[in-house]
Amino acid sequence: MIQEGLLCKELEVLEVRPIPGSPVAHLFLEPLNLPFTPGQFVMLRPKLWEYDPLWPRPFSICDLNSEYLQIFFQVVGKGTNLLLALRPGDKVTCWGPLGQGFPVADRALLLCGGMGIAPFIALCKQHPHPERLKLLFGHRLPLEVYPWQDISDKVEKRASRQESEEELLLFEEELRESIWQYAGKGKIFACGPHPFLKVVHKYLVESKAQGYLSLENRMACGVGACLGCVARTRQGLVQTCTKGPVFKAEELEL
Amino acid sequence: MIQEGLLCKELEVLEVRPIPGSPVAHLFLEPLNLPFTPGQFVMLRPKLWEYDPLWPRPFSICDLNSEYLQIFFQVVGKGTNLLLALRPGDKVTCWGPLGQGFPVADRALLLCGGMGIAPFIALCKQHPHPERLKLLFGHRLPLEVYPWQDISDKVEKRASRQESEEELLLFEEELRESIWQYAGKGKIFACGPHPFLKVVHKYLVESKAQGYLSLENRMACGVGACLGCVARTRQGLVQTCTKGPVFKAEELEL
């Protein structure tokens, strides 16, 4: 029960790299000297946040190596605006890696919507056989905005942009086909905004695929204590931060 | 009653210049195109303050010309720490010049303690006959930390550092003598921390000098509305922000 090594540390900001003309940015922090599983996340709280915002913010580990901890984030509100304002040398309180990442998979289909690409960057980098991975990426912003090039070309990757309702419907159809085709051949992992996950979930359940979804519920503590981030599962309401964020599709009620 | 021209503006930060190894710094903002009287102040609220700190912060106008509005400040808490973190291009909401500055004086003795030097920088710069001014400056930090060189050598200026209780008592004695000597010869202006003002006030009243004190009461609004900054005067409790910050010594009860 008691996990060792999940310490709360003050990490130095190495770089904040905004993508010009877009609401997204990369944050590089000094590395945590800890192993992680792609799909796990960290809680971040810049030292200059006193009480407002009150909570730390959860972010997927986009990459973690001996040189840096990388976060790929979108500016949506108060907290992410303040992340963007960080400067090299600033301190960020960080705890993690937290939660359950994606399970080990020899072959996998990776479905990502928008910022949901973040954990798959790490997954593709770490996978011993990237050629056994297939990745389908739906996005609204131009592709250049995303760390698309960080995903090895060995991965069978395909990006498709949705700017209209119609394109979104086409993408949903593409998701449906991919899932039905892949079901039985390997695991299917998905990460993205809630509406995207709902669609994926439906097809995963229908096709009886071995699917896993990563949820982005609101979190206060990240350590399983506040019971604020619960997801509805077959086992009842459970903490997304500790039992997830990655859940078996069949366990989840979305 | 209704003053025109005291607008609330968003000013750009031109420079933040910390004095290395000290808790003080200069803040340069784009100028306000408004006349002012030395002793007047502005309320500042960097745009990135949302609710915490809640209030703006009052600062004496250290200088205001066609190029910049200069604030000389000491980092003491939350707000001033955030001022120090401002970068060129950041926006600061500013209203003022506010309150009653020092009255016009052909000759004057200027008594300042520590950061209380700020309004006198402007006063000395603006005075048509700086040679008719005398300035006595008591300080705790090394003299280099203060904008001492910004005061023309034409001003008969004298600085004395107090690092111990004994030196403080000696300085009080010096204040007493200066005030008694100057009483009747011209106006006496004082600005500094509360204990310093209390001493000055006592001698001003005793010597029946024409004295004026600038108070630094806590302020919420700066415009006379909250009634939080009141000082006790012969007219009862009045707003320091609008009836002051500069008060006639004989009017005040400290």
Add this chain to the structure above:
Amino acid sequence: MSVDLRVNLSSLNLKNPLLSASGTFGYGLEFAPYGDLKTLGGIIVKGISLKPREGNPPPRIVETPCGMLNAIGLQNIGVEKFLEEKLPLLPEETPVIVNMYAQSGEEFVELARILDKAEKVAALELNISCPNVKKGGVLFGQNPLLAAELTRAVKKVVSKPVMVKLSPNVTDIKEIALAVEEAGADVISLINTLGGMAVDIYRRKPCLKNVFGGLSGPAIKPVALKMVYEVCRVVSVPVVGIGGISKVEDVLEFMLVGASAVQVGTANFMRPDTLFRLVEELPLKMKKLGIKSFQEWIGKLEV
């Protein structure tokens, strides 16, 4: 799309729902340099008493996380001076509502009579919720019988709309609201400040000379919103929401739970043009949300 900002508070018609909260906007004039007072929905002035009051000794204010405590103690120039020196300078175009404070029912009635006669006063706000004074104040507001009695007495001598301002420092605010409605209140406003305190560990003393103060500002918004919602569900008179409002979103939140108008308090200290900016931003935000008039918004929370 054009947007209609008008709202009604009983017989009082406002061009928009943005009022200043008493005690945070002085006598109105203090803010004239920062915007056009004529654009405001209404001006509620600092609490006025029969005789001038000096208020509590300083320190009277202290900053708290996302809020502040005040113990001003109703310093004011008295009704006479107010009517002579301040009221005439306020613009005709904006209804002036006078917030009243007195220590007894008789005093309240006397004050109300005087104000009712002043032509330029559009309505009265009965402050039965000030936590910072020894007598009167919140004591009236914590007891439904006393609150109702006082409301009834004032209503009897007044022809102008009477708004009663409630205290949040009660077990059940609905009970007080119903009591004053029953007693004839034309409008109910809430909340006044929450009782609070701050201490200085270095001096081992309370930060406020008065020891206790009233908590206001964004920190209390969730408490205010709940109470406004609860009161709106039980009364049928118009309700004015107060507490921590500083953004157009906040204004729309209070109206969504049922308030017909709002008062902006502490946010006036955050920057002196807050109210004027809200008046400008409100129609823009409404357009974005597709709200044509407040009829389709007030109380339309889907629960």
Add this chain to the structure above:
Amino acid sequence: MSVDLRVNLSSLNLKNPLLSASGTFGYGLEFAPYGDLKTLGGIIVKGISLKPREGNPPPRIVETPCGMLNAIGLQNIGVEKFLEEKLPLLPEETPVIVNMYAQSGEEFVELARILDKAEKVAALELNISCPNVKKGGVLFGQNPLLAAELTRAVKKVVSKPVMVKLSPNVTDIKEIALAVEEAGADVISLINTLGGMAVDIYRRKPCLKNVFGGLSGPAIKPVALKMVYEVCRVVSVPVVGIGGISKVEDVLEFMLVGASAVQVGTANFMRPDTLFRLVEELPLKMKKLGIKSFQEWIGKLEV
């Protein structure tokens, strides 16, 4: 200078005054990776009921200015599972206090009996102040007669110290405090959360599925401090201060106004090592202030 951090809560001796607040520290184990649980003054676990409870449907939490609203609804694994699976893993060196929730007096008594028998439970905390449940909860805490009756019933079947946790959502908290003291409460803790609400103007819905929630965090500290001060002046049993505590200064403030110990709640979410850091920082701060032991500090506010 050496500093003595020990304090007593009735017969319970604590090595320091820093306790976790119920519902914000899980079952304690969640925080073991971030510090040494043995260093804490005490651990108050999530509210426990006779049977497991699923709590309220999500969304259950929302951030507010310098605070948060929660409507967890007392989700917990039930007393049986708690005693079997959680309690044995907690360190012997730190008193474990169990926060109890039940829907009726009988259930409270039954639960208290069970917990009283569990050797490792050092004391009980009676939660009569939860605003997020339909039955029980705050209803007990808003009525002095009910509060006293419940306290008396629990005290009758229990030999361990009983701490009663009060709700701030009342007109006069002193009255409730006196009632439970009279009924035998060994310790009084306060405050629980303030009732509050948040709405989403884009969806026109409450942010919390439960509509209402409880406000906690730094925003409420001034309210908590006042109530703790007021209660400390009228009761003679030890009082535990709760509400917005996140820094050593806050701890010392609550003790200066009279609290014998404190509970740290929402601040555990700000960073998971908050309590452990406070345990380290407290003696350093006391040295700076020249406080040798809490005897010379508790209740020593100069008014």
